[in-house]
Structures are given as C-alpha cells and as structure tokens.
Amino acid sequence: MISKRKKKSDTKVYALGQHIxxxxxxxxxxxxxxxxRSYEETLMILELMPYRACYPIFKLVYSAAANASHNMGFNETSLVVSKAEVNEGTTVKKFKPRARGRSYPIKRPTCHITIVLEDTTVYDEYVISHDTYSSGGLWDKK
Structure with missing residues (x-):
C-alpha cells in the first residue's frame, strides 16, 4: 500500500510587491x-533574462527567501516557487501639454506581484508497506 505525502501547515513564505x-x-x-522552479534556478534565470521586469521580480524572490530563512529557519537550497502571480494595480494618469493649449492623457500602468516559496524538505517520502506483496496479496496465483 502506498501512502500519500503529508505536509506541515506552515511551509509557505511569501513576498508581495505592490504598485510596481x-x-x-x-x-x-x-x-x-x-x-x-527551484530558488537557485530562479535566480539564475532572472539574472540572464534580458527584460526590465526581471529586476523587481528578482528582488521579490530574494526577499521571500530571506523571509524563509530568517523567520521560518528554512534552508534556501530546498525552496521552490510554488505560486507566482501578477495582478493589475492602479493606473497613474497624467496630462501632457500639447500645441494650441491642448493636452493628451498619459496612462502609466502599475502591477502587484506575489511570490510564494515553499519548503520541499517537509514532505515525507512515499512509504510502501511490504506486507501486501509478501503475502501474495494482489498477485496471488490460485
């Protein structure tokens, strides 16, 4: 018989960046x-990607790992990005003056980024009880 994984209740640590x-x-x-992906692989990917969005996300992942090691005592090598989401934030609205006294609106979007890291060492391994197979159990010839 194979028993399923059991996990502790407080294995998740998050960092939230608002109005980015x-x-x-x-x-x-x-x-x-x-x-x-794992924490170390995530940092490597974010350092090598050529997008402007990588730097604030890199800072959030690094901050979430610092929260995990300082507040919960987790090892950084066993962390995995279990949840990462981006939500739209408020839009900063400005007016740019143009010719003949007119103005054009400028809309600058913002976003909220949430990074959740989970510790993988708290999962128990799959346990196979051998008594089912030793007695013939499922494959008993008759």
Missing amino acids: RMSAHKARRVIDQIRG
Missing part, C-alpha cells in the same frame, strides 16, 4: 518562466 511601475502583461511574461 510596469505593465502586468510584461511582468507575466517573466513570471511564467519561473513558476514551479
């Missing part, structure tokens, strides 16, 4: 690349 001055669409392009 970039489009949510451009930040999602980077977030989709790091979701589900």
Whole structure:
C-alpha cells in the first residue's frame, strides 16, 4: 500500500510587491518562466533574462527567501516557487501639454506581484508497506 505525502501547515513564505511601475502583461511574461522552479534556478534565470521586469521580480524572490530563512529557519537550497502571480494595480494618469493649449492623457500602468516559496524538505517520502506483496496479496496465483 502506498501512502500519500503529508505536509506541515506552515511551509509557505511569501513576498508581495505592490504598485510596481510596469505593465502586468510584461511582468507575466517573466513570471511564467519561473513558476514551479527551484530558488537557485530562479535566480539564475532572472539574472540572464534580458527584460526590465526581471529586476523587481528578482528582488521579490530574494526577499521571500530571506523571509524563509530568517523567520521560518528554512534552508534556501530546498525552496521552490510554488505560486507566482501578477495582478493589475492602479493606473497613474497624467496630462501632457500639447500645441494650441491642448493636452493628451498619459496612462502609466502599475502591477502587484506575489511570490510564494515553499519548503520541499517537509514532505515525507512515499512509504510502501511490504506486507501486501509478501503475502501474495494482489498477485496471488490460485
């Protein structure tokens, strides 16, 4: 019989960046690349990607790992990005003066980025009880 994984309740640590001055669409392009990867692999990917959105996301991942090691005592090598999401924030609206006393609106989008890291060492291994197989159990010939 195979028993399922058991996990502790407080294994997740998060960092939240609000009102980051970039489009949510451009930040999602980077977030989709790091979701589900390990912490060390995520830092390497973010350093090498040529997008402007990488730097604030890099800072958030680094901050979440610092929260995990300082507040919870987790090892940084066993952290995995379990959840990464980007939501649209408020839009900063300005007016640019133009010719003949007119003005054109300028809309500067912002976004909120949430990074959740999870510790993988708290998962128990799969446990196979051998008594089912030793007695013939499932494959007993008759």
